[in-house]
Amino acid sequence: MIVRRRRGILRTSKNVDIIVCLKRVPDTGARVEIEGTGVREEGLDWVLNPYDEFGVEEALKIKAAHGGKVTVITAGAPGGEDVLRKALAMGVDEAVYIKDAGLKGADDHGVSRVLAKAISRTPFDLILCGKQSTDAQAGYVGGALAGLLGIPLVSAIRELKISGKSFEAGREVEGGVETVEATLPAVLTAEKGLNEPRYPALAGIMRAKKQEIKYLDLPSLGINPEELENPLKRVSLTYPSIERKGKVLNADSGSIKEFAGFIKSII
Amino acid sequence: MDFELTPEQKLVRETARKFADQEIIPVARENDALERFPWDLIKKMAPLGFLGATVPEKYGGAGLDYISDAIIFEEVGRGCSSLRTIISVQVSLAEHTILKWGTEEQRQNYLPKLCGGEYLGCFGLTEPGAGSDPASMKTAAARKGDGWVLNGSKTWISTGSLANVAVIFAQADPSKGYKGITAFLVEKGTPGFSSRDITGKMGLRAANTAQLFFEDCFIPGKNLVGSPGEGLKIALDALDNGRFGVAAGCVGIMQGCVDACVKYSKERYQFGRPIASFQLVQDMIARMCVDMDAARLLVYRAGHLKNRGVRNTIETSMAKYFASEAAVRAATDAIQVHGGYGYSNEYPVERYLRDAKVATIYEGTSQIQKLIIGENILGVRAFV
Numbered sequence A: 001m002i003v004r005r006r007r008g009i010l011r012t013s014k015n016v017d018i019i020v021c022l023k024r025v026p027d028t029g030a031r032v033e034i035e036g037t038g039v040r041e042e043g044l045d046w047v048l049n050p051y052d053e054f055g056v057e058e059a060l061k062i063k064a065a066h067g068g069k070v071t072v073i074t075a076g077a078p079g080g081e082d083v084l085r086k087a088l089a090m091g092v093d094e095a096v097y098i099k100d101a102g103l104k105g106a107d108d109h110g111v112s113r114v115l116a117k118a119i120s121r122t123p124f125d126l127i128l129c130g131k132q133s134t135d136a137q138a139g140y141v142g143g144a145l146a147g148l149l150g151i152p153l154v155s156a157i158r159e160l161k162i163s164g165k166s167f168e169a170g171r172e173v174e175g176g177v178e179t180v181e182a183t184l185p186a187v188l189t190a191e192k193g194l195n196e197p198r199y200p201a202l203a204g205i206m207r208a209k210k211q212e213i214k215y216l217d218l219p220s221l222g223i224n225p226e227e228l229e230n231p232l233k234r235v236s237l238t239y240p241s242i243e244r245k246g247k248v249l250n251a252d253s254g255s256i257k258e259f260a261g262f263i264k265s266i267i
Numbered sequence B: 001m002d003f004e005l006t007p008e009q010k011l012v013r014e015t016a017r018k019f020a021d022q023e024i025i026p027v028a029r030e031n032d033a034l035e036r037f038p039w040d041l042i043k044k045m046a047p048l049g050f051l052g053a054t055v056p057e058k059y060g061g062a063g064l065d066y067i068s069d070a071i072i073f074e075e076v077g078r079g080c081s082s083l084r085t086i087i088s089v090q091v092s093l094a095e096h097t098i099l100k101w102g103t104e105e106q107r108q109n110y111l112p113k114l115c116g117g118e119y120l121g122c123f124g125l126t127e128p129g130a131g132s133d134p135a136s137m138k139t140a141a142a143r144k145g146d147g148w149v150l151n152g153s154k155t156w157i158s159t160g161s162l163a164n165v166a167v168i169f170a171q172a173d174p175s176k177g178y179k180g181i182t183a184f185l186v187e188k189g190t191p192g193f194s195s196r197d198i199t200g201k202m203g204l205r206a207a208n209t210a211q212l213f214f215e216d217c218f219i220p221g222k223n224l225v226g227s228p229g230e231g232l233k234i235a236l237d238a239l240d241n242g243r244f245g246v247a248a249g250c251v252g253i254m255q256g257c258v259d260a261c262v263k264y265s266k267e268r269y270q271f272g273r274p275i276a277s278f279q280l281v282q283d284m285i286a287r288m289c290v291d292m293d294a295a296r297l298l299v300y301r302a303g304h305l306k307n308r309g310v311r312n313t314i315e316t317s318m319a320k321y322f323a324s325e326a327a328v329r330a331a332t333d334a335i336q337v338h339g340g341y342g343y344s345n346e347y348p349v350e351r352y353l354r355d356a357k358v359a360t361i362y363e364g365t366s367q368i369q370k371l372i373i374g375e376n377i378l379g380v381r382a383f384v
């Protein structure tokens, strides 16, 4: 039996339909070159944001346990296909790419609005995001989506238990684990440790090659690119300053105790 | 010409690389030291599709192209050459022989089991008296009823004691010389078929290598591969596949050498400076990198020809000859860069040398590769 589900309507199926938001980021091993107030994109190796990968893995685990459909979505200018194909190869059901040159200058809020617009058109029970991207590290999109869609947010989760319409999520907090309970639909953002993402099997890679990606653009979502004006402006981007501080331990000047204390502090 | 990998090939690399880093490398040293066959890794590789990458999906493989195949062999080879040898034999020699020359019944019977890791395969060509010159093999196949009876022995057969199915070459008609050589599938447990492990190997210590014995061993007619007399052709064709995987595996060894040397030379201080800053050390690492890239490009060229279905014996020989010799050079220098520490198995570089060496010997020695290449360029055959 196919049950059509909409947000807010009592569900008769225990399936959990999940949307996972993906971002393409430069490989953390890459040597990043600053160009103006951005980074030079040519020649970079791009990967799926590792935190989003935890999101994909979690979605696949939930699907295996509860049934449902997993859809991945990304928004941006070129190159998003690679991260969508990776998620398809891992086993997600559908991939949506909001591909529009108008997204080039959009900031986190603009991207969140575009994603929210696209997501609000599909029935879902759960949205999973990475807790942040490894490049800009703003940690913005998950929270903004929850706000724009008017649903709860639990950020940086390391544990998740779903039963029926409610769930329990564990978050790591200073010195312990906080457990929160809420009902679906909700936005959850994934922290490292939530799971161990699977490697796409070769058969999955071949299957993903044949799967279709669904393309959307700003006009089809009824968004005018000019509305995506950034309220924030990046003023500058600089390399971190490297400070090398050596400490000279002099046999005559310090006591053995001080020396031992120092060694202990660094090991 | 396009030097970019396709998105699928990049994903294959990502999967293979992660598998090598997370699963193979952590156990490679111990498997080598204890001469322990990597059963658990084989079990883990099967669902990922590594045991049948280039076999069509309908026979249980992944249906990938040969560049992807090279990427898998390279990454597995970077982790452990014993394991790379096991999958070379499984995929390139056993599965591809059955795929190309086997009957439909043989394909359906064996390929899903081999690709799925339920079966291991081996390839028995070499004999005590016939190595570089396989045409001189003595193992005899005599017709009996609707089948054949094998008598003789094979040696240096990778996975020989463990394989559930062996591709075996035997002389069915000595009067015809090499045109009498015929290929068969022999199942483990067939009466008259036995094996004995070869121990004390310099390298490939986690892989199984064995002598095989056939004493009045009856093989049903349905286990004939190809036609009687086609055996040597089948064997040489299989080696075109096998050598490709060996070459790619050697690129992996070189990558392992480069990675180890870059890390070590920056951390190791002598004369108050990292040894990476010494020109003579940079000389070794630079040569290693150039050799590695050259070998990888030769492998990719051969893979490109395979993808197009073009004959590639010479190009594959070139890749195998160059990559295996370059891997020995790279591993020798990698030990040198590591100084005394490189001489111990605390670091992987001494294993790289022991494992690289065999690649200049098996699937045709470097001398034999040069004779194949020489004949091609000179038009004069140096051996019969």
Ligand SMILES: Cc1cc2nc3c(=O)[nH]c(=O)nc-3n(C[C@H](O)[C@H](O)[C@H](O)COP(=O)(O)OP(=O)(O)OC[C@H]3O[C@@H](n4cnc5c(N)ncnc54)[C@H](O)[C@@H]3O)c2cc1C
Residues within 6 Å of the ligand: B089, B122, B123, B124, B125, B126, B130, B131, B132, B133, B155, B156, B157, B158, B159, B201, B204, B209, B358, B361, B362, B363, B364, B365, B366, B367, B368, B371, B382, B383
């Ligand atoms: C670890 C390991 C695994 C192996 N796995 C397999 C396997 O799975 N299946 C299989 O069938 N075989 C396997 N082999 C066997 C391998 O293919 C042979 O060792 C190889 O072909 C060389 O044969 P040989 O050892 O008899 O050496 P020989 O042929 O005796 O050669 C000795 C030397 O003479 C040189 N030589 C020989 N003929 C000529 C010539 N005409 N001109 C110039 N030089 C020449 C050779 O290059 C070599 O340097 C394996 C070997 C090893 C070591």
Ligand SMILES: Cc1cc2nc3c(=O)[nH]c(=O)nc-3n(C[C@H](O)[C@H](O)[C@H](O)COP(=O)(O)OP(=O)(O)OC[C@H]3O[C@@H](n4cnc5c(N)ncnc54)[C@H](O)[C@@H]3O)c2cc1C
Residues within 6 Å of the ligand: B268, B269, B270, B271, B275, B278, B279, B280, B281, B336, B337, B338, B339, B340, B341, B343
């Ligand atoms: C089995 C064995 C037995 C040994 N027995 C003894 C013993 O009985 N007594 C003893 O005292 N020692 C012994 N040694 C130690 C041996 O002498 C040292 O390993 C050797 O001197 C190299 O030093 P190292 O290993 O620290 O390498 P390193 O000095 O760290 O050298 C690493 C690499 O850097 C290169 N390098 C270093 N400096 C320079 C430079 N300025 N310019 C260019 N290249 C440079 C080296 O050539 C080498 O390739 C033994 C070593 C082994 C492996």
